[in-house]
Amino acid sequence: MKAKITLHRDFKVGAINPYIYGSFIEHMGRGVYNGIYEPTHPLADKNGFREDVKKIVRDMHVPIIRYPGGNFLSGYHWEDGVGPKEKRPRKLDAAWQQIEPNEVGTDEFHDWAREVESEVMMAVNLGTRGPDEAAQLLEYCNMPAGSTFADMRVAYGHEKPHGDRVWCLGNEMDDANQICCRTAEDYAAIARKSAGLMKKIDPSIKLVACGSATMYEPTFGEWELTVLDRVYDHVDYLSLHQYYPNDRKDRPDYLANALTMEEFITGVIAMCDAVGAKKRSKKKINLSFDEWNVWPQIGKCNNAVDPWSVGPQREEYFFTMEDALLFGSMMMNLIRHCDRVHVACMAQLINVCAPIMTVIGGPAWVQSTYYPFCYTSQYGRGVALNTQVICDGYKTRRYENVPWVDSVAVWNQEENEIVVFAVNRSQDESAQVEINMESFGKASLIEHVVLEHEDKDATNTAQNPDNVKPHAGGNTVVGEQGAVVTLNPYSWNMIRLALK
């Protein structure tokens, strides 16, 4: 099969905000306890955090990590997690029916995040709590010494403010399972009050209002329009959350979820702009896609949830080669819409539906999805190009035409290179892709990285951690006008081209 990609130096989508390569760690399952934090592990540092996990996270180039939830957030008292550890309460976490020992809290997490070279995207509890507690947490994190909560932080060993720039106003407050879920009107009122108060304390912060828990919620659309109408002038971003389940029954349609995600993004942009137009506002509300991933569903890693324990196995899955293809396409969507998607968090980072897995007392290993994340996060920096892909497509039960080749290109002006990300959705045919980029002048190949496997359902495991792993691609030819590249069947690819 043949495909043609046209890139032009004058056709740009916009600058990519590095925050689109964010992730998420929740006090859930083995995300924190028995995940990043395992004090009895041979590789634990003096604070109980695993060095091997820190190294993997650093290698992923994650600029921002959302914390501490998730559903956990809506019942959390942040004060329980600061101060002398021996005085911290052991609490019931009603969201996940776990014990929260509060050994890791705001300060420990920020210290850890600094070590993995990430910022923290803090979230305030608007389930059981409200504006007052949100403002106090902001004071604790962002204000210099001289007031009660800032002084508390100093007394607990952090002279310098943590200085968090992006804050979430609650989590999935429309979801019926959320602790103290709210109607759109009710949420809009509390989010508006909290936002007003928080921005008076620190006007430099950016705030994320909750969008729908997924685009399949019955109130999707209505929720966005109602909330935006009330908070438009007070917030900066609206959140989107979506996980795509893989039942491995209809592979072509599973990969077509990339189109569904795109419809979700463009739909929410339209809603933001409709409210803006109604208000005759010059301001744009941008998107924070702060929970996204594929959700493998089968092949669970032995999820024997032990209720009311600390750090139990929960929602741990094996990601397949096929999952890495949709995952790679989801990342391409974030780049393609980088003019409006300014923040995104792949959920979650460790153990819970995550690319990094840990064995208690043993090694850490990475899943198939780790690779598209790492490469896209490291090399997808710069300006997104309006990437025209011409190729045939296929029909699924939901779509008339799903292009065989999915691709987006990034111009890294600092490094003077073009980076093309591409997925071949065909299970049996390779794609000969002609990349026309004449306007950039001469180029040469730096590398072509390919992720593929003869078994679409191949996974990595603790025992076989390198089963799905990228390798160098062959036969790319670079000429006067661009490059000709072969994309093997069912493969994810990154092609880096140096400009002269």
Ligand code: AHR
């Ligand atoms: O990531 C797991 C859960 O999924 C989060 O707690 C919640 O926000 C979402 O529904």
